[in-house]
Ligand SMILES: Nc1ncnc2c1ncn2[C@@H]1O[C@H](COP(=O)(O)OP(=O)(O)OP(=O)(O)O)[C@@H](O)[C@H]1O
């Protein structure tokens with residue numbers, strides 16, 4: 143994939159498929175590393191399953207189709223000299239952490255992270271999302287629970303709300319780009 | 321700078337639109353965008369954004385845009401399916417934001433299937 147934000151969209155879709163009611167995305171740039179964390183409270187995975195989904199090519203006995211999303215994300219991070227970790231527990235949730243060496247030739251550009259967040263909200267308006275970004279220059283966070291409080295009964299996927307979220311995130315993410 | 325306070329004004333307008341929208345939700349035309357790994361890698365995110373924007377811009381309150389997982393034909397992604405009530409599903413392939421906007425204008429609004437973009441014309 144050409145953009146980190148496309149991977150993030152893809153990995154967060156797993157959280158939605160896993161029935162999460164809260165998905166937290168964070169991007170942190172610190173000390174030459176750009177770290178993306180995708181954390182959910184979905185159904186989670188057993189240790190065995192977690193091992194299998196990140197390394198489908200090294201597993202000899204696979205009876206069912208393996209996915210592409212997690213292996214691609216892991217590969218993308220490790221190719222830059224960064225790291226990858228998947229923590230998961232059944233009934234608790236899953237946290238996927240991928241660290242990229244900032245400025246490495248193989249580190250894809252972040253791309254349209256605003257488009258990713260808006261796409262997630264549009265696709266799952268009853269799920270709550272937190273988007274956080276942090277650099278040495280400052281931090282910013284959007285929490286859809288705050289938006290819901292202001293919107294009362296109006297859903298997050300109302301067209302005018304989605305348009306507002308897009309513009310708001312554009313402004314905020316431009317202040318302290320990761 | 322935008323602030324969360326603005327959402328209160330947006331809320332009032334959205335409530336009005338919502339009343340229009342909810343009247344007949346079972347009769348809505350559905351536009352469905354494939355958003356699995358292969359779709360995302362092929363460009364489904366801007367295609368979805370274009371569908372949402374075009375529906376909003378045209379004030380189509382009886383059209384819903386949704387996302388789905390893998391539609392199953394990776395090499396033809398991005399894929400958009402259009403379900404008009406009482407008509408057969410139409411599957412559009414190799415979508416771009418521009419093509420998707422045309423599909424909304426011609427198929428969803430004017431009920432003319434954009435034949436050259438359908439899966440049948442692209443296999
Ligand atoms: N956040 C999560 N919570 C629970 N299970 C997960 C989560 N992420 C991944 N999984 C499990 O791991 C599997 C592999 O995920 P992966 O993203 O690699 O592929 P996929 O989603 O199945 O298919 P695709 O190739 O479209 O991504 C999933 O099918 C799911 O069973």
Ligand SMILES: [Mg+2]
Nearest residue numbers: 152156209211
């Ligand atoms: Mg996946």
